[in-house]
């Protein structure tokens with residue numbers, strides 16, 4: 377899919393379609409009869425560039441209800457009270473410490489993260505240091521410098537550092553485990569339907585290549601954590617040859633907390649391997665791997681810990697070290713049956729994952745700088761978490777109010793972290809290809825016209841939006857995002873997607 381950035385074809389990036397039926401400011405306004413020539417040419421220009429449809433296609437899909445007017449970006453902020461209580465976090469904090477473009481409002485930290493300027497500078501310093509003389513870094517530096525960083529991260533997640541290595545991202549971590557562990561035909565996996573797409577595909581690969589069986593549980597929200605635990609437990613107890621349960625800490629789309637620690641215990645009690653996808657974990661939720669005792673756990677650091685792309689941790693319980701091999705197999709390879717003596721056995725996991733070919737180690741080297749920023753500038757993990765959860769809760773409530781919809785809820789359990797999921801006031805498209813088409817148009821328009829992005833997805837008959845709070849976000853950004861999303865939905869309707 378191609379993203380288009382920059383100004384619209386009519387030469388103005390501030391012109392928007394606005395439906396008169398949405399939002400406090402638009403109520404009761406105005407002459408609804410038109411779509412101005414200028415705005416129309418903007419829309420058809422966009423269509424010509426991005427979809428190949430022509431302007432005739434566009435206008436013929438409009439009906440009486442699709443009345444639009446031009447508004448400016450300034451008009452777009454809704455009439456909702458602003459408070460000062462987020463200071464020092466919020467937009468000013470973002471302007472001071474982060475490098476977003478002047479007009480950008482980042483409401484999608486959950487996808488790719490974002491790093492403070494100080495962390496980016498630190499990364500560049502590490503890159504330059506390596507360039508001073510690459511040989512000593514690759515021959516000895518990686519050993520001396522990375523071991524203490526593993527220790528530091530192990531403290532953050534309360535784990536034995538020997539059980540923890542760095543890989544480039546959560547997708548790689550999941551692939552590493554699933555594709556190196558000696559699964560065999562008939563082994564059964566228990567997964568759920570909110571599993572991340574690439575992880576589902578990796579399990580599909582095992583189905584195709586090895587012949588493992590997959591039981592996919594359906595999460596129907598609102599549901600509470602006890603129901604999730606029951607679903608997993610009864611599947612584990614009722615299917616034969618259950619070898620692994622795969623679950624998230626916090627699911628992606630829709631974003632929701634999962635009772636992953638209890639699930640780890642359920643698996644351990646029943647002799648089933650647990651693979652925890654904590655892509656959204658470190659920097660987002662409190663973690664104690666010593667208490668949860670998963671067999672396998674991954675967390676991206678580049679999402680919520682302010683570490684640059686690309687780095688994730690991969691945790692492997694000591695009992696499984698022999699069965700896990702790095703991807704790619706590295707300069708150190710030990711087969712499943714080889715046991716070393718003493719310290720060498722102790723560090724076998726770290727040794728096999730240290731040099732998986734020549735990679736850019738600067739993201740790993742920058743981890744301490746990210747942690748320093750979080751402690752010294754942000755005031756520590758707890759303070760960040762409190763701000764973000766509170767903002768996501770208030771922001772999500774505001775979104776739901778303005779949309780006239782509901783937050784994805786969990787009965788008595790709170791599903792909100794720094795991410796909150798809210799139903800869209802929009803419901804076309806039950807075919808996957810149409811969903812993809814709508815999503816593509818949505819992405820292009822909201823990024824180009826609004827300099828923001830709120831991901832949307834279709835789940836169980838409903839379109840949902842996912843909103844990320846962060847220390848550089850405040851309630852005004854949510855208000856801005858509300859207008860951006862509503863306007864983009866109007867645009868979609870103008871294309872005939874309704």
Ligand SMILES: Cc1ncc(COP(=O)(O)O)c(C=O)c1O
Pocket residue numbers: 486487545546547548572574575624626627628653655656676
């Ligand atoms: C739940 C979940 N798992 C895995 C991933 C993959 O992360 P990465 O792209 O860093 O490998 C994501 C990314 O958003 C995710 O949300």
